[in-house]
Amino acid sequence: KQEVTQIPAALSVPEGENLVLNCSFTDSAIYNLQWFRQDPGKGLTSLLLIQSSQREQTSGRLNASLDKSSGRSTLYIAASQPGDSATYLCAVKVGRGTYKYIFGTGTRLKVLA
Amino acid sequence: DAGVIQSPRHEVTEMGQEVTLRCKPISGHDYLFWYRQTMMRGLELLIYFNNNVPIDDSGMPEDRFSAKMPNASFSTLKIQPSEPRDSAVYFCASSSLAHFWTGSNTGELFFGEGSRLTVL
Numbered sequence: 001k002q003e004v005t006q007i008p009a010a011l012s013v014p015e016g017e018n019l020v021l022n023c024s025f026t027d028s029a030i031y032n033l034q035w036f037r038q039d040p041g042k043g044l045t046s047l048l049l050i051q052s053s054q055r056e057q058t059s060g061r062l063n064a065s066l067d068k069s070s071g072r073s074t075l076y077i078a079a080s081q082p083g084d085s086a087t088y089l090c091a092v093k094v095g096r097g098t099y100k101y102i103f104g105t106g107t108r109l110k111v112l113a
Numbered sequence: 114d115a116g117v118i119q120s121p122r123h124e125v126t127e128m129g130q131e132v133t134l135r136c137k138p139i140s141g142h143d144y145l146f147w148y149r150q151t152m153m154r155g156l157e158l159l160i161y162f163n164n165n166v167p168i169d170d171s172g173m174p175e176d177r178f179s180a181k182m183p184n185a186s187f188s189t190l191k192i193q194p195s196e197p198r199d200s201a202v203y204f205c206a207s208s209s210l211a212h213f214w215t216g217s218n219t220g221e222l223f224f225g226e227g228s229r230l231t232v233l
Binding site for chain 2: 031036043049051091104106
């Protein structure tokens, strides 16, 4: 059974710092991995999608990497800003005849001005 | 496209009442998912559809929950009778694998804003 873990559960950093959020999964047979952002009381906004054949994806100050063999993905945020404060979730889309997305519990990020 | 649209955004009801949540997926998406989010359990997949057909409902907590997708642009999640422990935010999401073979980004999941349910 696929399990997705995100560490740390919460993170507080000063503005301008570069930071890394971690996502681990137990079964490497994934179809893709997606990072989301969730603001309080809102839905999930897709940030980056990495297909199983890819190693990384970049969008602006965000870079996500994927290492299937080790069951890990990282989300790198450069030059963090107070507007980056939110909960970040990763989700893996499992393969093998099913199209479920399994979510981690998220990392709650606070960037201090 | 307007994205995934859910209604109502907020619902407050009394225990025992029927609750119906609605979802309009992104046009052209062939997968629709219903999730429930709580502080204790995070995001849980309840059920998903492919081309309007329920594929996996193993996450539906009990028979009080039912979901339908009568056509490609509409789905409902119904709780009857509702209980206080059903209080949560219910999300609908949609996705498409239609371009899998072209190699373009596929399987990206798009969420609605959610329906916050409170059962008193």
